[in-house]
Amino acid sequence: MKYKSSVWTLFLLILAPLEFSSARAQDNSFFESHIRPALIEHCYECHSTGKKIRGGLILDSKAGILKGGDSGPVIIPGKPDESLFMKGLHYQGDLKMPPKGKLNSNTINAFKEWIAKGAVDPRDSSKETANATTIDWGKSKLFWSFQPVKKTPVPVTKGSSNPIDSFVQKQLNLKSLTNSGPATPQELIRRLSFTLTGLPPSVEDVDSFLKDRSAISYEKLVDKYLSSISYAERWGRHWLDVARYAEDQAHTFGVKPNSDAYKYRDWVIHSFDKDMPFNDFVRYQIAADLMPEPKRLENLAALGFFGLGAQYYKNTDAARAIADELDDRIDTLSRGFLGLTVSCARCHDHKFDPIPTQDYYSIAGVFHSSKLSNTPVCTMEELKTFESEKKKLIEAEFNLNKFIQTERLPFLEKKLKSFESNYLEAARFLEKKKKDEKLNYKGFGNDPVALERWVKFQDKYKSNKKFAFFAEPISQWNDKTTDEQKIISINKAKDALLKVIRNEKDASIKEKQNKNTPEFYEAFFGNAGLMPLGDSWKKELDTTKLVEFKALEEQHIALKKKTPDALPVVNAIAESTPSDLKVYIRGNPSKQGEIAPRRFLKIIAGEERKTFSKGSGRTELAEEIVSPDNPLTSRVIVNRIWAWHFGKGIVATPSNFGKLGEAPSNQDLLDYLAGNFVETGWSIKKLHKLIVTSDTFKQSSKDISKNFAIDPENIFLWKFNRQRLDIESWRDSILSISGKLDKTIGGPTFNLNDSNSKRRTVYAKISRHDLDPLLRIFDFPDPNITSERRIETTVPQQQLFIINSSFAIEQSKELAKRLQDFSKVERDNINQAYKLIFSRNASIQEVDLALSFLYNSEDNAEKSSNKMDRWERFAQALLASNEFIYID
Amino acid sequence: MVLLSRREMINNLGAGTGLIGLGGILGDAGLLNAASTNENPLMPKVAHFPAKAKYMIHLFMNGGPSQVDTFDPKPSLIKYNGQRPDIANKSTERKTGGLMQSPFKFNKSGKSGIEVSEIFPNIASCIDDICVIRSMHTNIPNHEPSLLMMTSGETQPTRPSMGSWLLYGLGTENKNLPGFVVMCPGKPVVGPQLWSSSFLPGVFQGTHINNSSMDPKKIIQNVANPSLGKNSQREMMDYLAKMNQLHLEKRGNSDNQLETRIQSLEMAFRMQFEAQDVFDLNQEPKNIREGYGTSPFAQACLTSRRLVERGVRCVQIFTGGGQPWDNHDDIQQHRKLAQETDQPIAMLLKDLKSKGLLDETLVLWGGEFGRTPTSEGAKGRDHNNHGFTVWLAGGGVKGGYIHGSSDEFGFAAADKKMHVHDLHATMLHLMGLNHEKLTYRYSGRDFRLTDVEGTVHKEIIA
Secondary structure: OOOOOOOOOOOOOOOOOOOOOOOOHHHHHHHHHHHHHHHHHHOOEOOOOOOOEHOOOOOOOHHHHHHEEEOOOOOOOOOOOHHHHHHHHHHOOOOOOOOOOOOOOHHHHHHHHHHHHOOOOOOOOOOOOOOOOOOOHHHOOOOOHHHHHHHHHOOOOOOOOOOOHHHHHHHHOOOOOOOOOOOHHHHHHHHHHHHOOOOOOOOHHHHHHHHHOOHHHHHHHHHHHOOHHHHHHHHHHHHHHHHHOOOOOOOOOOOOOOOHHHHHHHHHHHHOOOOOHHHHHHHHHHHHHHHHOHHHHHHHHHHHHOOOOOOOOOOOHHHHHHHHHHHHHHHHHHHHHHHOOOHHHHOOOOOOOOOHHHHHHHHHHHHOOEEEEEOOOOOOOHHHHHHHHHHHHHHHHHHHHHHHHHHHHHHHHHHHHHHHHHHHHHHHHHHHHHOOOOOOOOOOOOOOOHHHHHHHHHHHHHOOOHHHHHHHHOOOOOOOOOHHHHHHHHHHHHHHHHHHHOOOOOOOOOOOOHHHHHHHHHHHOOOOOOOOOHHHHHHHHHHHHHHHHHHHHHHHHHHHOOOOOOOEEEEEEEEEOOOOOOEEHHHHHEEEEEOOOOOHHHHHOOOOOOOOOOOOOHHHHHHHHOOOOOOHHHHHHHHHHHHHHHHHOOOOOOOOOOOOOOOOOOOOHHHHHHHHHHHOOOHHHHHHHHHHHHHHEEEEEOOOHHHHHHOOOOOOOOOOEEEEHHHHHHHHHHHHOOOOOOOOOOOOEEEOOOOOOHHHHHHOOOOOOOHHHHHOOOOOOOOOOOOOOOOOOOHHHHHHHHOOHHHHHHHHHHHHHHHHHHOOOOOHHHHHHHHHHHHOOOHHHHHHHHHHHHHOOOOOOOOOOOOOHHHHHHHHHHHHOHHHHEOO | OOOOHHHHHHHHHHOOOHHHHHHHHHOOOOOOOOOOOOOOOOOOOOOOOOOOOOOEEEEEOOOOOOOOHOOOOHHHHOOOOOOOOOOOOOOOOOOOOOOOOOOOOOOEEEEOHHHHHHOOHHHOOOOOHHHEEEEEOOOOOOHHHHHHHHHHHOOOOOOOHHHHHHHHHHHHHOOOOOOEEEOOOOEEEOHHHHOOOOOOOHHHOEEEOOOOOOEEEOOOOOOOOOOOOOHHHHHHHHHHHHHHHHHHHOOOOHHHHHHHHHHHHHHHHHHHHHHHHHOOOHHHHHHHHHHHHHHHHHHHHHHHHHHHHHOOOEEEEEEEOOOOOOOOOOHHHHHHHHHHHHHHHHHHHHHHHOOOHHEEEEEEOOOOOOOOOOOOOOEOOOOOOOOOEEEOOOOOOOEEEEEEEEOOOOEEEEEEOOHHHHHHHHHHHHOOOOOOOOOEEEEEEEEEOOOOOOOOOOHHOO
16 A cells, blocks of 8 residues: 655666685675674564565575565675665665664675675575565455355245345344344334435324335335435435545645535435446446446536545655555545455555455556546537637637737826826825825825725735835835935836836846736726726727727627536546556556556456456446456445445445455345346345345344344344434434425535535535534544445534534424424423424323423523523433434 | 444454454453443553553644754854755755755753754753654655654555544543544644544544634533533433433343443533533643743643643644744744744643653654755745654653754754654654554554554663
8 A cells, every 4th residue: 555665776786696606614604693693683674574574675585685675686796886785784875774873884894795705695595585475366266255146046934025034034043043023113114214315204104104004005115215315315425435525635735626526426316316227327437438428428427436536745756646546546446346455455466365466557557547637518519619619709808808908008108107106105105194194195185086096906915026016115215215215216116117017128127027917907907906997998999990899899798698608517537548557566656567457357357358448448447347247346235235224234344355354244145135136237226125125124123132142243133233323314304303404405515514504414515624523523434535334433522512512402492493383282292202203102201201301490590591491402302312313 | 432333343453463462452441342342442541561651742843843943953054054065955845055054043951961942942941851853754845745644654644643543542541531632723734634533433533622712612612502501401411311211221221332322421411511621721820821821822732731631642732723834935933933832832841740740741842844954045944854853752751862863964864764654653652552563454454553664763762
């Protein structure tokens, strides 16, 4: 993942043949007494097989020391002066070894003598050297996730006809576990509504489901939720975690926010809404721009998957920053779609999975052959038309401006002569007298408006270096300045001003003013300038000129009307010059090794895989990923969907299906789901339906101690996992319950700290630079990197939000209003609160508890200063409760 | 109280040596005890080995103070003023000219006689408690990558900050206060990523406090209730607790996450008052407040002592928003910045010492890089990654000691070179953590603060 530039690689040296002329025994003892101890003490820490291997150099074996570092040998036996090793010891040039401090001269001389005598090394030379890592492809292929998706027949079990239940039941039987039985209808509809839509079920839906609890009625609910936009808003957000979606960059300098980022978010939501087949979903995010119309146009925004990716700081060491950006693309692509940590192979072959460094750079080459692009959302013809019209408009603008400039100049000069000295002098006058004196200076006595403008002008430009030249002469005035001196400096400033306006060259003006003429004209004569001239110059035109001007102006106006300023764009990627990368040795872009042809991973596509030949190769890359033969893609996505329903995946590490990931808890089930998913057209909604209609999903979340003793972590799904609402669902549900949720779909983002905004959280601004504190406190993943799941924490700051934030207080008040409007009977209002928030009726005990709270007497000292009435506090307590945030 | 499932912890524990190391710690703290599946990952943990330093205060001189004008005097700059000998011909962010002597005088200070620039008279008086490291270096002469390197050991915004690693490794001692507090009036360049927990759980994130105004009610988000008095809120919390208790009982009292949140609500209630209390500087005696001064930086220094005193693990104070020490135009501006920070920093060291806290508090002073001994424009200095100076105090480091040196002109680190990774490794060591064993499994790799680098410089340890 990280490279460290090797310092042993400045020169490529040629290894000279070894020659041992001196007495071997004597040399061996020299090595043992002088060389080996010095190597151990000063070098092994960073250059030995047991510890670190910096710069690819191993010094604890004969083979290593002879082989040298990443780009060549470090010693030439017999020639110490030409050996890089000695240069390092002598601290010559940039290479200084050991880095902690130069060795004493005795030791350095010993090394010199040793090399001079042929560098005799009695150590065993059979040890392997640094770069010789090998992947056993045959064995690697046997790892479960690289095996083809298996078609295990659905086991025959009692009860449910849903294959999920059969696979789960089979395992429960094996482990002597029992299913915990069905959840109550209230629990079930609540669970279903939250998991599919991120919102609580409506009171009406709960009531009618309680009346008709049949499987058909349940299925109708499932269909209703799946076809609601709320479903897509919730599930789109899940995917945005993987896509590390954000609208800006983490750092401060030189980055513009991607103001069109929301179009990617909306595309994702739209895709979930219409149940876009997942293979297309993948294709578009990698290569929508290379698809035929109308697919291209409809899905351009999908490219935000990469187009909104990291952009790093490139002021110094740009090569490294560019390599880091490529790494962001590879990491998000490979963990996101394939569940493989390909990024681990950036500096060396993957230590655990069969991914050689060359494969990393094969994929990197694809993205190196692509570039970030703000792509217009239009057809190619529309783009052509726009561009040609834009060109015409620019021409018309140019002609018009040229005319104005030419004709206006003489007028300006004439005008100026009568103005400038007055303005300058007045400025000085103002500065001195400040505001308490009346503005009756003779030159301006009749024109206070002009005077005011002048003051503003001064303020605006006083720190602008380009205007300093003419402020300088008068800024040096003091109380002792004589009138004569004042006149001289006024004239100096006036001359400078005139020269600039007339576009004359003058060495006395420090800055190169000639380049700035338009800026000066605007500053002085523009509408917001010192002497706004408006259209008055036109009066000086003769009839012919006037006709000419009108024609130019009309042409410009007509074109301007016709041509929009800019076409709407999406933050995407586009094709760049296709080329292969070479392997960056140890991840160092300045040290390149063998070529890495653009192609897919060997472990998936096989030894004989084709190299990519169509442009960057993104289309081919996408096809490799969604190929039905690819054993990872379908498994990875069905596991993600599963995890988002159950709180935990069948593979507990959804973005790592490699050796260091978790093994599947039920591979037959995973494979069944993956196989079925592909067979049913990669439909995510069908998968949801299969899952949520299973008894496994519908079972109770209550504990059974016998099961707990065997499987405390519920790996085998003997119960449903009780889950906490994520921040989006919680905030949205509070708004929904208070009746204030704004259901506007899509479009630009809103700020979460804007208390007027009551839209669903998925539409909030997501910033890498400054993630909203509410999101941050509630375990929202860092959008700088792809996220496989949310790590749930419980901290007091979260509770401070619900007990103290203005959002929580405001919504509690709204809810209290809604409850009190419900009926005149207090008990009914309390019950209605329970129905709205918990989807159930309140027990008598609960109603009594609520009543005693509502009628408790106020604290005497605080009664007059409290700003929430008891109903509002009651509402807040319910919204803060565990029952609301934890879904059974 | 924080919840992190046992499985979560196991999933994320490092493998290999890391697993043994941290696994041991967590085991000791009972985190891996199968009987309790939810434990507080912020609970204090036993370090890898006994250490003097328990807390850390990082005085971040953001923008990059110049070494040759502060703690690394170079008489050769006077001799070669205006010249650009080969050794001073190094590239940095911008073009620089000839060598430029420091406009400041250096004075031998303390018993150790270490030379300190005249712009820091008060810090000079503490020099015998300070270990000056003159051989620092980092990778890139730009603010953002180097700020990230200093705070997270990586130039891109993709890694957890040092404070987050400390919380992850050691937990914190006060459960009613955030364990990692960052104070900056406004925001430094880069911003919140500098105290991010990145892929570590969010609970290890730094809490940013905008100390431009120290209103205890506003300093932590939502720390005060705007609508109810304490007793009335307590009454509401009691009602809430009753409902939660009923809910828990109905679920057989068997779900730790429910109970954890109940406790967390109680903790939030208490935190309202304790957190307001710690930021209420009026509780300090007048002579102490005056000793620090009244600027936001001074108040942050005083607050840092109050936080550490209460067991907060890590405090980071930025000189100011943006990058105050970035004096490209005129190095004389260092005088003003020193004036603003000298007294509070010296007072902090003395105050910690008098309270017996300096021994267990590791104080780091320094920027993200240094500045060139060559001039930029007529009077300024450019960024310099080749060499710079930081200092450490307290927490078991040798006082009145100089570690390493830079070249003749103070351009590049020369003897006992210390990369930022080495500084991190050494600081973790002082806190009782082996930087190679403090690992976190993420994305198929065991990550650590020092990446694959870092050497502990034991010479600086007392």
